Amino acid sequence: xxxxxxxxxxxxxxxxxxxxxxxxxxxxxxxxxxxxxxxxxxxxxxxxxxxxxxxxxxxxxxxxxxxxxxxxxxxxxxxxxxxxxxxxxxxxxxxxxxxxxxxxxxxxxxxxxxxxxxxxxxxxxxxxxxxxxxxxxxxxxxxxxxxxxxxxxxxxxxxxxxxxxxxxxxxxxxxxxxxxxxxxxxxxxxxxxxxxxxxxxx
Ligand code: GAR
Numbered sequence: 001x002x003x004x005x006x007x008x009x010x011x012x013x014x015x016x017x018x019x020x021x022x023x024x025x026x027x028x029x030x031x032x033x034x035x036x037x038x039x040x041x042x043x044x045x046x047x048x049x050x051x052x053x054x055x056x057x058x059x060x061x062x063x064x065x066x067x068x069x070x071x072x073x074x075x076x077x078x079x080x081x082x083x084x085x086x087x088x089x090x091x092x093x094x095x096x097x098x099x100x101x102x103x104x105x106x107x108x109x110x111x112x113x114x115x116x117x118x119x120x121x122x123x124x125x126x127x128x129x130x131x132x133x134x135x136x137x138x139x140x141x142x143x144x145x146x147x148x149x150x151x152x153x154x155x156x157x158x159x160x161x162x163x164x165x166x167x168x169x170x171x172x173x174x175x176x177x178x179x180x181x182x183x184x185x186x187x188x189x190x191x192x193x194x195x196x197x198x199x200x201x202x
Contacts, residue, residue, distance in 0.1 A: 013044055111171045
């Protein structure tokens with residue numbers, strides 16, 4: 001049976017597209033994207049999903065208390081029998097209710113080497129801090145911001161002439177690569193979690 005992935009996004013959707021592409025090409029075997037949920041109406045990511053014939057749902061979050069909102073999202077994910085939730089540019093913190101509904105079954109991609117530069121505009125934070133290496137992180141999600149055990153990271157050098165745009169573009173390429181790799185590791189159960197460490201078993 002194919003593993004069913006639910007993707008949550010708020011915007012552009014390039015990480016969603018990379019996951020969909022990896023599934024189509026077999027880099028992530030035996031999986032399908034069952035549903036794409038956006039908390040923002042008009043998110044380009046939902047158009048990209050529709051273009052691929054993937055079911056989408058817009059659930060506007062504005063004005064709703066966090067757990068009330070999350071109960072709606074979890075209900076939709078359950079309705080689509082989702083095994084793994086992938087946050088792909090989903091700009092919301094998850095409530096303890098949501099995290100408990102999918103224990104160790106929620107992944108996020110973040111454009112920095114966590115725990116450095118969580119939150120917004122991480123690439124700009126990295127440049128302003130003056131770090132010489134930047135990167136991205138795929139991690140399990142808990143109720144804290146950009147926290148949870150790290151599955152994979154990619155590191156790249158910051159060039160003297162980098163701007164926020166050039167650095168973000170190079171990080172994004174790595175995001176697309178390691179997100180697919182991490183999803184494969186998790187779906188194939190080739191890891192164990194020891195404390196905060198994710199140890200590969202094969
Ligand atoms: C990506 O860079 C992702 O790492 C970041 O938002 C962007 C979404 O792009 N996520 C976060 O900052 C989460 N804290 P995309 O919509 O093209 O995938």
